[in-house]
Amino acid sequence: MKLALIAAIGKHRVIGKAGTLPWHISDDLKRFKKLTTGHAILMGRKTYESLGRLLANRRNVVIASRPIPGVETYRS
Numbered sequence: 401m402k403l404a405l406i407a408a409i410g411k412h413r414v415i416g417k418a419g420t421l422p423w424h425i426s427d428d429l430k431r432f433k434k435l436t437t438g439h440a441i442l443m444g445r446k447t448y449e450s451l452g453r454l455l456a457n458r459r460n461v462v463i464a465s466r467p468i469p470g471v472e473t474y475r476s
Contacts, residue, residue, distance in 0.1 A: 406432060419450045444476075 409415055410422040437457045445464035454460040454471065462468060463476045 404435075406435060416446075416450070419446070 407415075408428070414422050416422065436455070440459035440461055441455060442461045442463065443451075445462055445468070448454075448460075448462045448464075448468070448471065460472060462471050462473050464473050465476055467473045
């Protein structure tokens with residue numbers, strides 16, 4: 401199995417701020433979409449909640465302590 405990790409951190413090593421990304425870089429979002437479309441993506445519950453939806457054309461897998469209706473969820 402091939403596994404790839406995509407991660408980013410901002411200034412002061414932050415990965416999020418108030419449920420959103422601490423930056424908005426259009427080219428980053430386009431690259432993420434290009435790299436992940438057609439593949440599985442794994443995210444935590446808070447990331448899923450911040451998105452507000454499943455990402456299209458990808459197998460969305462969420463790690464959470466409880467099942468989320470309509471979402472492929474695995475216990476943390």
